[in-house]
Amino acid sequence: MTRLFALPALAAFAVACSPADAPTPTAPEAGPVLSYTDAFVMEPIGGRDMTMGGVVVSVEGADVRLTSASSPAFGTIELHTMAMTDGKMQMRQVDGFDVSESEPLALERGGNHLMMFDVGEGVTSGETVDITLNFETEGEPLTLVVEADVRAVGE
Template identity: 40%
Template sequence: MKRLLPAVALIGLGLVAACSNPVPEGESALDISGAYIVMPAGGQGIASGGLVVKVRGTDEMLTGVTTDAADSVELHTMAMDNGVMRMRQVESFPVTEKAPLVLERGGNHLMLFGFDKSLAVGDSADLVLTFSDGQGKEQMMVTKAEIIGQAD
């Protein structure tokens, strides 16, 4: 688990382990795992991705994601409506101790537009995730996403 400092930009800063340490009042400790990006079919420029986010302490909202692997990243919901898949962009996803955030195929997920066609299955890309505690305090976290194939 990675402990986040109460700073706006944490890119490049060392993160302190906090697996068993108590989280100070009003702060949170985030753990991001299993990040992946599904390689687009047929050289298309739109990819999807997923990951799992767990939090200890203050509830957080995932409010944005950026990556050098695509021009833009959107947060999307997915639901079946009378046998038709409906995807919708949302502004954020909540993350609580009782309800970790799971982004995956067939459910809520990331959509990457303008995907970098020079990437291949087996490569990885950094995802920069922005979280907000809902009271103006933001924190950023970087994780590696593996580029996987359509059938993986």
Template identity: 40%
Template sequence: MGRGLLRLAPLALMALAACQPARPDAPAVKDAWVRLSPVAGRPAAVYFTVEGGAQADRLVAVESPRVGRIELHEGGMADGMMTMRPIDGADVPAGGTVAFAPGGNHAMLFDVAADVKPGGTLPLTFRFRSGKAVNVDAATRAAGDAAPGGHAGH
């Protein structure tokens, strides 16, 4: 009986390997949302999560036909003060997750079209160094609205 089990072991291992979820080939962008400025004409911010694909990649740009300019920013604290600075991209590890969230990294939206209002969506294209592009519609929220998941203001 022991030999019979040994003969089945390779088949069992292959079956188990097939049960593992496959990594998507390309990066994915999830949970994108825009916090609009309370003052018309001022910059807005977009938050999102990037899930890495089968290969490491780098997010290099975010674009929208409804926004004049979009910059990736690194946010954080320095000497008790909130800081932010433009960055040229963000590395996305294979199978990893990179969060762009309130109080941290985000994308700044400059010259948002005047007719973009809370409760709608904003089309965004996320561009990666590999040449891959991911299109999403980000939900638009007013400045005072709670962030998805109840993380208002941070």
């Protein structure tokens, strides 16, 4: 019985709070805001058809997870970890990397990185390539397009 009375009361409250009466909204709901630095791709060595790259991604407002990456300059980009196993550096494909306010994501040489396959035209030192990073968050999927500098080995 109590519930039946509660519903009309709520409806009346909703009408009273129609947008015309509402105070001017302040900033829109703060979702995750992504930013990046140090985006790079290594120029492939000796005409090889694969290479690696990295970027540092920061987020504000919510935690996110990098789940994939793509670029018109490459056929495929995988997310890789790198670790010493039995004295050997080994790379392993993973399905994502978490990013939080307290822990930015650092993809870099010698550590977690982006692995690029089927290298296309224009991936030469001094050029830049666009890489689209795809994130998942509690709400909708998020993308961040980064402009990566192509570096020669030794730069």
